[in-house]
Amino acid sequence: MGLGARMRRLFGQWGVFFEGFLQHPKMVGSIIPSSRFTIRKMLAPVDWGNCKLFVEYGPGVGTFCFPVLEKLRGDATLLVIDTNPLYIDYLRKTIRDSRFIAVHGSAADVEDIVRAHGFAEADYVLSGLPFSTLPDGVGEAIAAATHRVIRPGGAFLVYQFTAACRDFMAPHFKRIDAGYEFWNILPCKLFWGWKDES
Template sequence: MISSSVAKTTVLNRIKSRASRFFGQWGVFFKGFIKHPVMVGSIIPSSSFTVKKMLAPVDWDNTKLFVEYGPGIGTFCQPILDRMRPDATLLVIDLNEDFIKYLQYNFRDSRFVAVHGSAADVNAIINNLGFAHADYILSGLPFSTLPNNLGPVIAEETAKAIRPGGAFLVYQFRARARDFMIPYFRKIDNGYALWNVLPCHLFWGWKE
């Protein structure tokens, strides 16, 4: 029979383990924000409500390659993997090496590929992986504050990378993100995620 002291120790160890994993995620995210604030855009990961609403229009049965820019600690990664086909691929691209290392360690799914690089090079990256195009590309990058005129460049390269019928999924705190999409996507659906810290604008730019 297990003594009460042993049982208490076991419970405490479980609590410590869970707390370590939780604060470990937040620690990595906070560190990434401090190192690259204009690239991360927010100190708080997206809410589950935002994730669900953002991914709702995706046609998962016809998705072979899903790309995410700036995945952070992977808030969207597991929900995407849960929805994807067994033969599909999730490619995430981030300039922050700490995030990439964290994701490579924590996501061991064979469909998951994490690349340390720039979203501006998305076409070269997907071609190197053997794909001609992406079906959907998701981004939470803060377009209006990206340095070196990267916002328009990423928008243009993204439009080239997406197949006809696919979409560019964007969530931003500022509605100005839509301005970067307008030159390349004639149809843009709008949404809003109130239950998020901070509330954010949602856009779905469809490739004709």
């Protein structure tokens, strides 16, 4: 039995996350899921009453999915997109909620994925993607597609260990609020890019 499979058996959710890291270290970018402090701070500005579609890139083993579903309206949808089939299979098996959709694909295709599920736009997009280690051009494409898919007044919520993601957001989002969470392994930077109302 390989190290990944042994970790999965020993540590459950964290083991699955670590197995995904061993498979694709640059795409996962972290060996441990986000802390509850990061989750709380990142989601604080969301206007849940006006959220019909919440999209998450790189959900991993669903660290943010449960807190988002707790806050989400009964008639709203959480659509998550991840390139790693190990994580998507795990999420489909563990999250039984009619508001939840898990898609195996790339965040770069968010517009097609959102339309394929019957939506014209997203209210909020959350990203845990390791922007600084994504293949060349992918971060730029994701930031541009995300700006197009978010409704006016909606936001792109991004957390990362470095501020590199801000460079990808800046050409598209005029207003970017910034925060920091120490209680995370590693401490991380938080950004909220707001799409202009117009």
